[in-house]
Amino acid sequence: MPPTRNTDAMREWYRQVLGMSVVHATPSATAGHPDLPAIKITWLSNDEANHRMALVELPHLEPDENRASHPRVQHFAFEYQQLDDLLGTYQRLKRLGILPLLCTDSGAQTAFYYEDPDGNSVEVNVDNFENPWTSGEYVKNSPEFANNPLGIFVDPDKMIAAHEEGATHWEIHLRARDGEFAPAIPYDPRVMI
Incomplete structure (x- = not known):
């Protein structure tokens, strides 16, 4: 866009x-x-x-077709308190025809990345540990995170189905980490550059 x-x-x-x-x-x-x-x-x-x-x-700005190769803000994020909020936002946006570019469970959080009208990457996420101290310690100390900070790609529709069947946030997180919610076509994170 x-x-x-x-x-x-x-x-x-x-x-x-x-x-x-x-x-x-x-x-x-x-x-x-x-x-x-x-x-x-x-x-x-x-x-x-x-x-x-x-x-x-700002007046007189011109679109920069090469912006991906310039220093800039790559993306910014908004955190939800509950997995229900993240999944509900996904469903609402999907009905409007707005789909994420990338969805991942990085261990510390589950995040969906969208593109705004100016091509900026906007992350919406939820903390999988439900408290910042624990997720911060995970990011600092987890070999699993160090080996794969981007995390496991997830299909939000599969997560919603599991949630509707009664799975808790933590169970969905563990099942995502096991690859159960893998998308049919893997995401290409380069779309966010």
Whole structure:
């Protein structure tokens, strides 16, 4: 998808995908500075915070077809509290025709990666250990993680089926690590570059 450089399109995508709401939007954050060009900004949040993300539309930018070869932010992530939330978001987005580029259980977390309208990689995940200390220790000390940080590719639809049959988050995680939820066609993580 080509970069949009359109704050309105980005705002709508993040509203649909992550349930973000607009905290404040301005056609020019520089209105008090007449010597500066207009910079359109929208502040978004998915909770009570003043913002979790800001979308900035700078004037005169051109899409960069070679952006993958330049230093940049590769992706950013949003964490859900429960596996139900992650799987529910997947189902909701799938109904809208928005599918992940990559889904994986890395041990510490289960993560689904999407592409926003500007081609940025957006990760939504859930901690498999359900607490940051334990998952942090796993990342620091696990030989399994050190050998395969990307993790095991998973098919969210297979995970949903197991969950609907009564499997717990931990059971789904263990079954994913055993390869039970492997996608029919393996993902190519290079699509996120």
